[in-house]
Amino acid sequence: MKFSDIANTYTINVLLKVDYKDVACEESGKNLFSIPLNLFQNVTKLSLKNNKITLEDRDKEILGRYINLTELHLNENNITVLNNNSFYNLKNLTILDISNNCINTVHKAAFAGLNQLSVLNLSYNMIAQLDSDTFSSLESLTVLDLQYNFLKYFHIQSSFKPIKIVLAGNPWICSCDLLDLQIWLTASNVTLENESNTTCTFSNTVEKISIKMAAIQTADCKIEKTSLENTVTSTPAANLRSKLPLVGKSWTFLAGVLGFVLGTTLLIFTAVKCPAWYHYVISYRHHRLEENDTEIFEQEFSADMSPSPSGSGTSNEEPIVIFEKVHACGDEEDGFIEDKYIDIYINEKR
Known part of the structure; x- marks a missing residue:
């Protein structure tokens, strides 16, 4: 091999190493209201911690330009809503930290496109409800942190299999709505971190019980589900029966409506015809000769x-x-x- 070939190979290897080198950008605590535009396009680690970013549509558009990002830290900002496709272009992202915000709404497809995401931190927010398909697209997710939110129940897909999940600090209710999560935690190999503080309470007591140990009776939940389905099925017939007696009792209301319609029609007819009558009366104004x-x-x-006088020549005319x-x-x-x-x-x- 010639020396020139060796040199060219070395140069290519150096360039490849430069391309894959981490490029970190620290923009924390700068009172930013939006994601800045003047960052390196090849940035891989971006920290925007402790700012005032809300992650609106403009922020999503700017964020989508940094396609090489592998880590994104948006914790301690003013984010309240995670809309669909908020991080769609960040296909290389592996770590996403959006903890310590004011997030109260997470749309179903908020994390769509994050196929490589491994760690998702949503802790210390105000999330009270999550769709069961919210995390279904995160095939590579290993750690999900949902601690210290407002979650009382969480219906989760059985196909969702992270390695570790954090659920402590939520006001979980020991009810049939929690049964899916309890079964999933028991059947899967997921590690429930801080399990001793992951508790729920029954509606008739204030005692806190481990979420995995709460005695939620499967049979009772099946009975409750069956009765609910029967109630939903019988609702149309019940509504029909409840409406039938009202038909006989509402004759006074119907009479009132009919009277109102007739009265309105009479008023409209009078308003249209009055000008014609008025002109007819004043056009026939006469009185008896005294x-x-x-x-x-x-x-x-x-x-x-x-x-x-001027027509003297035509006196014979009538x-x-x-x-x-x-x-x-x-x-x-x-x-x-x-x-x-x-x-x-x-x-x-x-």
């Missing part, structure tokens, strides 16, 4: 019948009677007004 008005009416009528329409606010009429008082007056003149 005795002392007959001479005035005769003079005005004679004056209208007399020929115009007089033109002009009727003036007084009220024009109503509908168009034919121009003639019938009045019995005028007819009586004309007959008397004849």
Whole structure:
């Protein structure tokens, strides 16, 4: 082998060692409100402890750029919700610490994509409920720390098999809801760390009992489950029976509704028709001729019948009677007004 070949091989090996070298970045206690952008793209260990990061959508987008991360520490921040796909691009991540936050909601697919994750620390948060499929995608998970949350029960998949789990400090309730977890802890080879402090209490007592030793009767839980299923099955029929008597008793309510509808319809009809009636009334405004008005009416009528001074050449023509329409606010009429008082007056003149 030539020296140049040896040199090239050495150079390649050195470059490979540099590429796989851990690149740590310490950004703890800097009062950061979001994940910084100006970090090394090849960073492998990132500590953002003791800041004010909330892990919103923008943080998720920035975090997804650091695809070489193997360790991420977000403990002691202001995270309240872990949304779906919060760490999706971090496929090389093996350690995730998000303890000592205010997390109260963990969505079902919050840890999707973390196929290499080995250690997950969710301790000292405010988690009260977890979906049974939350950790099912974490095939490489060996340590799960859920201590000091608000968990009272935890339905867990039998296929989920970490090596160690920490559950102490939660207000576990010794009930049928805890039976799945108890069976899983007994049947699997998982190590329950701090077992002596992992206790639950029955509803009728304050005595704390080891979560693995609590006497939760399987038979009682089966009876309870069967009765619950029967209740759910009979619910439609029960609802139907409960509604039938109400039909006869609610006639007053139905009558009230019907009266309201009829009254509303009448009001609408009146509001539409009133303007037409109003115009009809004011368009027919007349009064009876008084005795002392007959001479005035005769003079005005004679004056209208007399020929115009400017029309002396046409005296043989019949007089033109002009009727003036007084009220024009109503509908168009034919121009003639019938009045019995005028007819009586004309007959008397004849």
